[in-house]
Amino acid sequence: MPAMSTFKKSPWVVHFNCNSCNGCDIEFLACLTPVYDLERFGILHVGNPKHADVLLVTGSVNHRNARVLRNVYDQMPAPKVVVACGVCAATGGIFADGYNVLGGIDKVVPVDVFVPGCPARPEAMIDGIIRAAEILESRNTAAITSVSCRKPLHRCTPVPDSPKPV
Amino acid sequence: MITPNPTFQIALLILLAPFFGALIAGLDRKITARMQGRIGPPVLQPFYDVMKLLRKEPIVVNRIQVVYAFLHLAFMALSLILLVLGQDSLMFLFVFAFSTLALVLGGMCVRSPYSRIGSQREIMLMVAYEPVLIVLMIGMYLVNGSFLLASPIAAARPMLFTLPLIFIAVLVVLAIKLQKSPFDLATSHHAHQEIIKGLTIEYAGPYLAILEIAHFYEIALLFYLIMLFWASSLLIGALLACAAFFLMIIADNVFARLTSIWTFRFMWTGALILSLTNILWLYL
Numbered sequence: 272m273p274a275m276s277t278f279k280k281s282p283w284v285v286h287f288n289c290n291s292c293n294g295c296d297i298e299f300l301a302c303l304t305p306v307y308d309l310e311r312f313g314i315l316h317v318g319n320p321k322h323a324d325v326l327l328v329t330g331s332v333n334h335r336n337a338r339v340l341r342n343v344y345d346q347m348p349a350p351k352v353v354v355a356c357g358v359c360a361a362t363g364g365i366f367a368d369g370y371n372v373l374g375g376i377d378k379v380v381p382v383d384v385f386v387p388g389c390p391a392r393p394e395a396m397i398d399g400i401i402r403a404a405e406i407l408e409s410r411n412t413a414a415i416t417s418v419s420c421r422k423p424l425h426r427c428t429p430v431p432d433s434p435k436p437v
Numbered sequence: 438m439i440t441p442n443p444t445f446q447i448a449l450l451i452l453l454a455p456f457f458g459a460l461i462a463g464l465d466r467k468i469t470a471r472m473q474g475r476i477g478p479p480v481l482q483p484f485y486d487v488m489k490l491l492r493k494e495p496i497v498v499n500r501i502q503v504v505y506a507f508l509h510l511a512f513m514a515l516s517l518i519l520l521v522l523g524q525d526s527l528m529f530l531f532v533f534a535f536s537t538l539a540l541v542l543g544g545m546c547v548r549s550p551y552s553r554i555g556s557q558r559e560i561m562l563m564v565a566y567e568p569v570l571i572v573l574m575i576g577m578y579l580v581n582g583s584f585l586l587a588s589p590i591a592a593a594r595p596m597l598f599t600l601p602l603i604f605i606a607v608l609v610v611l612a613i614k615l616q617k618s619p620f621d622l623a624t625s626h627h628a629h630q631e632i633i634k635g636l637t638i639e640y641a642g643p644y645l646a647i648l649e650i651a652h653f654y655e656i657a658l659l660f661y662l663i664m665l666f667w668a669s670s671l672l673i674g675a676l677l678a679c680a681a682f683f684l685m686i687i688a689d690n691v692f693a694r695l696t697s698i699w700t701f702r703f704m705w706t707g708a709l710i711l712s713l714t715n716i717l718w719l720y721l
């Protein structure tokens with residue numbers, strides 16, 4: 272395949288709410304409205320990790336959802352990038368001291384772009400997704416040749432399950 | 438006039454039809470966005486999407502699924518060829534139906550409940566629209582005296598005047614096949630989250646691209662099918678098809694979605710009665 276900048280032109284985003292307060296999610300949904308119109312960049316908001324290139328995560332990771340987040344990430348076909356939206360996804364934010372909170376999502380999946388803010392502004396999110404798409408373009412796709420047969424539900428990496436000492 | 442070599446024609450069709458379909462799909466997305474007050478993606482967006490999907494990692498749930506995706510594509514291309522080369526209309530219907538059936542089987546052969554629900558809805562839609570297509574072919578036979586799809590081109594009067602009610606029913610079939618509201622039950626172009634995109638859920642990367650390309654062939658096919666209603670002039674036929682597609686975009690933005698049972702009822706009462714009335718009218 273010739274190296275065309277098609278990844279940059281059509282990043283499909285799957286949005287995962289990982290213990291977020293919903294503030295960031297509402298701001299992300301605002302991106303889809305006519306005011307911000309994500310689709311003008313060719314960005315589609317898909318509901319299925321198997322169709323997605325960009326994983327957009329809001330909120331911090333806890334013992335319950337770490338496994339789910341990892342599973343969603345594992346189901347995405349390579350090349351893929353992760354955008355962490357809001358300070359919760361970056362460090363745990365105001366929930367960082369919660370007894371159940373593990374921290375930012377980089378504890379579970381490799382993050383490529385951090386979008387700051389509480390909540391992150393829609394402009395910043397769009398900017399973050401486009402940066403992520405540029406990173407996606409630079410990922411080496413030459414290595415992908417063989418067909419992989421995945422059983423996603425059994426492939427997720429176990430995350431330490433012991434609760435924090437209160 | 439030189440009769441074009443059929444081999445050459447087939448090669449040209451196979452190569453150009455997806456580009457044409459993708460262009461229509463791109464225009465569709467742009468116009469839809471403008472209707473909603475958005476700027477919308479570039480017109481070439483469907484090309485970028487397919488190119489990107491082809492470069493992604495191929496993931497399969499089971500290998501049969503891939504076979505069905507390819508069958509869907511192959512039979513869709515074949516039915517387009519049968520249609521444009523003016524072959525037997527009933528043969529065309531069977532091949533076209535099998536293409537959709539391959540899609541349904543592809544959705545059924547995985548364990549995902551979403552995919553199966555999507556497949557079941559697609560079956561419902563097929564049961565709903567197939568009778569109208571069959572009545573269309575019967576109407577064509579009554580008007581032109583031949584089951585050959587080439588016969589409307591030779592006819593003196595455009596079929597739009599002899600089969601006006603069937604034309605209306607075929608417009609509804611067009612809405613179903615283009616996955617437009619109120620009939621986008623099995624999979625939809627807009628609601629990517631609803632029922633998780635129906636029967637395409639378990640396809641990823643290049644295999645999703647195959648389904649997209651098959652859909653481009655399908656768009657070209659439907660465009661030609663509408664053109665047949667004014668087959669004597671290529672230009673007016675094309676304008677008619679453009680108008681029909683534009684109508685579909687408006688309907689898509691105006692209507693909410695019907696349930697599958699309502700779609701079924703609507704097709705077997707409204708659309709089917711319309712087309713049968715047209716057949717009766719031909720006898721009178």
Ligand code: SF4
Pocket residue numbers: 291292293294295296329330356357358359360364365388389390391
């Ligand atoms: S960053 Fe702020 S708005 Fe976003 S999820 Fe965390 S607390 Fe809510």
